[in-house]
Amino acid sequence: MNIFLLYLQVFVVGGTFCLIGQILINTTKLTSARILVIFLLLGVVLEAARLYQPIKEFGQAGATVPIIGFGANLARGAIKGALERGFIGAMTGGVQSAAAGLAGVIAIGFAVAVFSKARTKK
């Protein structure tokens, strides 16, 4: 595939998610925690309804880097786990497939916070 076209698709898909988020912020004054939660749950629902896979195939990183992709990843892992290993798979599958993001955020976040100095906000 034409690499320029692929990157354009990534850009447009990722940008569109953020555009929707910005519209939500502008029109409803939602805080960033709520925006994150909405997009995450939207990802879970879309993946469960099998609607996220086509978006992912089209948008690649544009669909996996936004938090909505994190939600889709959680749901995909849970479904895969449930189908392969039953109840325990349903419980652990989601966290398993999202483990890279979770552990990364916690470990890297801790390390960075330990080594940086608090700045006074201007």
Place this chain on the structure above:
Amino acid sequence: MENKEYLKTVRKEMPKSKHALTMVRAFLTGGLICVIGQAIFDTLKYFMPLVVEEMIHQYTITILILITGILTGIGVYDKIGKFGGAGSIISITGFANSVVAPAIEHKREGYILGLCANMFTIAGPVIVLGIAASVIVGILAMIFPGLFLR
């Protein structure tokens, strides 16, 4: 009278144009972050052609989190956030920033009750609801496997 009318129009017009600008900025910032993610993914895939895509994807996410962590630590991500609005919030980098920023801010209150306890002021709800929702979906998939077979 005229003055009042003028002020009315100003109030009506001002936020709108500001909205348009923030939307463009969010689109550009979010798109660019995803393009960087894709570039990291493609580079890793080029150097590790035998590794499964799922794992390269996880490497990509981890690298993005690492970059965000460092940018937050040196105070650059704050500026990206001011420019990009939702573009810097919605991606996994925004999630990472939401963990690192309060951790640094509350560091002076101590490591346990300051840094560690405040890491999840924003990310906490995201993790709780995300995992809870994934378990619900998983249990639904266990009860109605036919609906979820791909």
